[in-house]
Amino acid sequence: MSDSGQDHSNSLPPSDSIGRLAELISGDPMGRIDADMKHVLDRLTELGARSLEHLSPQQARQQPQVGEAVAAILGQQSREWPNDGVTAEDSAILGAAAESQLPARIYRPAGLLSRLNPMVLYFHGGGFVTGDLDSHDASARAIARRTGAIVVSVAYRLAPEHKFPAAHDDAVAAWRWLINAANDLAGDPKRLAVAGEDAGGNLALHVSLTARDRGQTQPVHQLLIHPIAGGDLATPSYGEMLRARPIGLPAMRWHYRHLLDDQDGLKDSRIDFVGRDDLAGLAPVTLIQAGLDPLRSEGETLAVALERAGVAVSSWTYEGVTQGFFGLGLVVTKALFAQSDAADALSKAFAPSRRG
DSSP, X not given: OOTTOOOOOOSSOOOHHXXXXXXXXXXXXXXXXXHHHHHHHHHHHHTTOOOGGGSOHHHHHHSOOHHHHHHHHHHHTTOOOXXXXXXXXXXXXXXXXXXXXXXXXXXXXXXXOSXXXXXXXXXXXXXXXXXXXXXXXXXXXHHHHHHOOEEEXXXXXXXXXXXTTHHHHHHHHHHHHHHHHTTTTTEEEEEEEEEEETHHHHHXXXXXXXXXXXXXXXXXXXXXXXXXXXXXXXXXXXXXXXXXXXXXXXXXXXXXXXXXXXXXXXXXXTTOGGGOSOOTTOOOEEEEEEEEOTTHHHHHHHHHHHHHTTOOEEEEEEEEEETTOTTOTTTOHHHHHHHHHHHHHHHHHHSGGGOO
């Protein structure tokens, strides 16, 4: 890697020419961006955020995040950060590595019962390379506030320091921990769900498949927010999103170069869910898609594959927004819609009549 942080590795196949051809047909994707979403990305740029493909992982983790852009917008509008009634407690859970502890944050909304509350295990986004408890705090808070569930957000190990499948192993360990800790946390072991964004959505689905295969307690619902679900970098949405911000084709290739040792990793069944034929027997899925996202096509394919396997799927695509929009409800109206749809699905899954 050069001093500038750019990774010029050729271990993954180039798809830029496909993207340029798609752009000639469909035009610049950012011309279709929602005004609210554009406002956030413009403020992020003003704060100094740069494209991931020009940075090292360390630089990417240190640059301004969307939460700072939201704070800047609220300041411009003379608005204060609202009190959502959700309390957050930093904690740690046992990870997959020997004697390792993973940072975690437990969100408790107002109005909890003394026991037997529904719970959600949430995995943040960031393409397995960036992201942490703080970067996706707003998403976890929104889920807790809107569903009345206790949400546990887990900071799994990141690449390139911890290559694939470290994060997947941590996710499975986190699920095992939650099953065992639910009662102590005033949770209901029969009403546990999983949720996650991009990489976190991939981890949530991996947890469900692993729990099924191992005969463990399975989640009652899966909230997958623009999940990584395939290894094909030549899908229509990848082609259309060559110049999408903040995550386009070059940024996704950057993520995979740091996560995987070579291109064969994209074919692994823990990444390429759409290539699997064993998706039956899973809990219902709510799939949230962003219109301006290279992951959109594989999400659409995942929905079809799950339905063919007999899994109930509710899928929404929110046009004009980008990967990472879900937690931006304070300033992006379509994020509010997505949060409402997600919370409605989770609340129905947690309803007493659904309990076994």
